[in-house]
Amino acid sequence: MSVARINVRESGIYIAFGLIVVLFAVLTDGALLQPQNLSNIIVQNSYVLILAIGMILVIIAGHIDLSVGSVVGATGAIAAVLMVEHDLPWPLALLITLIAGAAIGAWQGFWIAYFGIPAFIVTLAGMLLFRALTLSVLGNQGIGPFPDPVRTLANGFTEGYLGNIGLGPLGGADLVSLLVGLVAVGGIAVSQWRARVARLGYDQAVDPMPVFLFKIVGASAAVLFVIVQLARFKNLPWVLVLLAALVLGYSLLTKRSVFGRQIYAVGGNLQAAVLSGVKVKSVVFWIFVNMGVLSALAGIIFAGRLNLAGPTAGNTFELDAIAAAFIGGAAVQGGVGKVVGAVTGGLIMGVINNGMSLIGAPSENVMLVKGAVLLAAVAFDVWSKRRAGVASR
Template identity: 55%
Template sequence: MSSPSDPSTGAATRAPQGGAPGPSAFRTAGSFLVSRVQQIGIFIALVVIVLLFQGLTGGRLLTAGNVANIIVQNSYILILAIGMVMVIIAGHIDLSVGSVAAFVGAATGVMVVQWGWPWWLAIVVGIVLGAVVGAWQGFWVAVVGIPAFIVTLAGMLIFRGLTQITLGNTQITPFPTEYRQLGGGYLFPELFPASTSPAEWITVGLGLLTLVLFLGSQLRGRGKRIKLGVEGEPAWWFWTRTGFGALLIVLLTYLLGIAEGSRGTPIVLIVLGILVVTYSIVMQRTRFGRHIYAVGGNRHAADLSGIRSKRIDFMLFVNMGMLAALAGIVFTGRLNSAGPGAGNLFELDAIAAAFIGGAAVQGGIGTVVGAITGGLIMGVLNNGMSLMGVSTDYQQFIKGMVLLLAVAFDVYNKRRARSLG
């Protein structure tokens, strides 16, 4: 049997007889874990928080119905977090996403309820409206050169005002069933009254398909990296990480499709899955994604290398506007109501999700998966504290402390890296 190799030097390290790893193996594992402490720490934090609240709530957190509720209740924040982390990686911030989500929700409400448009046409027009809003803000940031903080702060006020004007300071309700399904519906709900519903097997089938695709992509990616000689992680960590991801998929499949009280797959979970996969590919494997990291890491150097940073900024805000519109439609459909106060503080939750998920304050660092993980941490905190009966004032205090500690952890890691360098 060949000896494992040191990922930093390629030299072989051999365990002593008896199968126990030697000091060199511990040093290799330890140095690797230290280099990945921020990424690993986010997932460990999520697991610890889930286990903590599972115990504190007497096992109510990980029931089938509550897991589905966590997904549905936080879906719009997770959608916003995907776009927000891209904006933050490029060195910007967007304070207007909550108001944009409310505005698009109000506009689609007028289209569907008052004007009688088909629900699908209203959703399409709403997404286009979000893109137009993003282009408006991107123009001021990329072309005029006004800092994104100021532009989006103004946008927060502008689109909150437009929301109130559109609604006339009243609520619009009810929405068609098809519109509401995007925010709170489940796949094939008509099958669920039966005790042995085929929808359970559909959910299990989707879970197994997701598992196969996940394992295939992980193995294929590692094979390509090894072939090119750019593999940056040892085999033991690859299998640990992949096994953990597979276990999460199996657990979620069981809770949504087999466990007592399961209602099947939320439609918004399918939407989230598509968004996470698509944007992860964009950020990791496309030139546009690499340029976002380059602009956030060093804008001046990116400009000198020929990257059109203004175009990147413009497209990022168009994308953020579209995702804010989608989040607004999901939220409106879930509540079955479009109101003047919708989307309040959404931007803060999305920003918190991105930073807790590992995005750097200075830009240039962050991942879509990390932002989703950060959003889930916030969602589990909210849900767990609500199950325990913790008042909202204490919930806000605890969430604020979590955000502060996450950013402090990022700053500490950067200082430590500079001192070691």
Template identity: 50%
Template structure:
């Protein structure tokens, strides 16, 4: 529905709009693709996809992929890749299980120890890449094998669980409703049984913030003569985004409210989007990936920066490992197997370039959701894992081919 409106508007308007559209086809394309895929599966699953319980599930299932995609985006923008994240996720989950279940250590201490472990793992891999110039593909391929083996060794080939409630809440817990009166009022108004007030309040706040920031950026672009997004596109894009936020929040609010992981994920996404787009640190990472030699000769400490991208990736992989283990409520030797491929695919679907210097946090998150919705939708429909993998592979290829095709057309 929405995608038709968007293309219709583009065709109707003049040449300037068309020029803008071809220049930014990728960004709109991603958003439109996500909406289209959701609509597609909503129809094919007879409305199961967007049921409150499934939406909650969707966030829980994809949280760890999105969290790792944030780190992977930065690694890839910096001109490297990390193949070890699936194994690191599994290893950290195993470590948490051993510490909590076998050794009876307190949860807070385990969480801190696990995150530190992730940082050390990232540093150990980043060291070889940054200071020895060993290709990251090789270093992290080694890491992938090492940490897969290490988790097998830690778990002695067994599954360890279950975790205490306190640890499970990392993933499956929900934020308590701090605004029950708002919830009751909304419930009465809509004639439903209950509404999570805080969820709707935050959704409204987020929507207002998106609109306000968008308008402010637009005013700035106009003042500095930057290429301006046509007003209709701006309105349509924001309508889709805000509409989606309100719609999904409503669904969540009428179920159990905000899952803890959704909050973690949203906060991390905001932080990383800010770092990559608004800080000198982020700017340096783009310069590093865009032209390492030029960056070095501009006084940018390229080695230390490369090192830090891996440290950060290790930290996020460890966090994802905790969330993953908490969600499954058990640590298994196979946890996170081949997950790195989903994460990397999400980043490339989101528009990052293999050669570095290109890619955005928002793109990676949307890319992860595209993968997530497809996984979820196909599972609901009962499509076998065999077909699922083939379809996901083709979608990844299609997204990158679309990128390259676009670039050629512009050149």
């Protein structure tokens, strides 16, 4: 059954993102949306977006991870020692680093899931332990440079495989990149249509058709605009390709798999999940293993981008990842959140950072705005829950 209203709780984050982009585009006289700047926003915030994907799963399950910044630093240090000091082939070094991240996640997941220590305490301890590990591995000094393939993954761009085509006043753009954009738009349209049909099949409320079409057209236009701008600069960043694969994979995991539904069940109602036969301890354990692996991946990307593994790498990254998840729609109590929402929350933080830098705002003002946005997002979540509770009485 269709209803003539917009679900503000689900769509609010995307509306807010659009308004923030428009605001800073105006304040910067369009500099925010220039090809090189858009590319910089994606590359410079890639590690936060990777962490946000893992963090949203942790928060959906009703937990928190304060150690991810320290794990980023530790795994980046491990990768540097393996590749630079021991001359290991970079694919083997990256594999060992990801395994080290999984081991770190398993260590924390064991104490949380099977020993019953709150995640806040375990990961707070992990924040200190793995920062100490970083300093020990590096000897309190930076190690670099990294092999070219690692730097390319963090900073490089896809080749212009079929050459540029003319786009009138926009100039030229790589044909392959444009085709990727069209495929992405088609994927968005098909997935949203299938979701709508499925909800109608279960007699659930959906957006009215004009609103639904407006969302599809708006999302498609935004994706195509970004792709065209990136194609005009140096084509698609490799890290964007990696992020797209992660977003697609984890979105399918949370929406289509049994394990994904179990994560929501654990965070939504723990007792009901236990009574339903969900192996809660196993679910919690594996989401922290996953968080460790993604933290290691972010550590590799960050170190490759700087071409150096430093003792302070990863400082405050956990705050950015947590903020991205909550701004992107995660609920404080758990059980609610989407991967796409967390990535959008991370992009909001990135646009604020970049936009205020372009207008010359001092760092204290940037922190002020980011803090206000985070508080507003959580306040909106609490308010919407209270409103829903009153309406259901």
